[in-house]
Amino acid sequence: MPELPEVEVSRLGLLPHLLHEPVVGCLARRADLRLPMPQDLAARLTGHRLAAIVRRGKYLLFHWPTASGWLLLHLGMSGSLRLTPPDAPAGLHDHFDLCFPRVILRLKDPRRFGLVLWLEGEHPETHPLLEPLGVEPLSEAFTADCLAALLKGRTTPIKTLLMSARRIVGIGNIYAAESLYRAAISPLRPAADLRPKEIQRLAASIRETLQEAIEAGGSSVRDYVHSDGGAGSFQLRAAVYDRTGQPCPRCAAPIRQIRQSGRSSFYCPRCQK
Numbered sequence: 001m002p003e004l005p006e007v008e009v010s011r012l013g014l015l016p017h018l019l020h021e022p023v024v025g026c027l028a029r030r031a032d033l034r035l036p037m038p039q040d041l042a043a044r045l046t047g048h049r050l051a052a053i054v055r056r057g058k059y060l061l062f063h064w065p066t067a068s069g070w071l072l073l074h075l076g077m078s079g080s081l082r083l084t085p086p087d088a089p090a091g092l093h094d095h096f097d098l099c100f101p102r103v104i105l106r107l108k109d110p111r112r113f114g115l116v117l118w119l120e121g122e123h124p125e126t127h128p129l130l131e132p133l134g135v136e137p138l139s140e141a142f143t144a145d146c147l148a149a150l151l152k153g154r155t156t157p158i159k160t161l162l163m164s165a166r167r168i169v170g171i172g173n174i175y176a177a178e179s180l181y182r183a184a185i186s187p188l189r190p191a192a193d194l195r196p197k198e199i200q201r202l203a204a205s206i207r208e209t210l211q212e213a214i215e216a217g218g219s220s221v222r223d224y225v226h227s228d229g230g231a232g233s234f235q236l237r238a239a240v241y242d243r244t245g246q247p248c249p250r251c252a253a254p255i256r257q258i259r260q261s262g263r264s265s266f267y268c269p270r271c272q273k
């Protein structure tokens, strides 16, 4: 599943090719993905220049002030964005094209859990999908104090809480596991039991882990392909994620796998307390 770093890498990869370019066409090849796709985008957007691409959690938002709205994209479980030449034939799972003079932005989504929506107006943050989202872990607002406030009084295991998008948006399973490992905190600890020093370490390790993943080009899990067609590499450097039974890089104890809230958690039982 594309995670926050992959979505941010897509955004950064698309910007230099698409920003300020005029839309010359738009094509939805299906009526719906997870929700119905807008069928009138060509009429709305043709001739309008793309003014911005911003990210909120794992959502990408494309802004056309002159068309008074935003296009919201979500990659779902298996979606990927690519830039293709204008004459490239579409594949079986290529469900949506946004066409510019020199390139097509093409959404491929075999499992069709992705989203393409048109948000009318200038305030996409009030949309029901975006309004409940928690703090951005890479924003200046995400400090140790902010994290402490989110954990206060919560008996939920810290790993489960980190993956709650209503509190912190977009950390995801891989990065929750790696951040807890770096901070030497067990995924099983009740959130409210973390001490101030641990919360400081955890806030820092979340930012570092996500930032490193972005710099490494995002991890490539399953179907994700970069906007430029390359593959990410962060996954190769994971210390605990998907490394059940392999030695901990720090202490050589075998990495343990457990289930938490229906998801796999990976951790070092010796280093993470």
Ligand SMILES: [Zn+2]
Pocket: 248, 249, 250, 251, 252, 253, 268, 269, 270, 271, 272
């Ligand atoms: Zn260890």
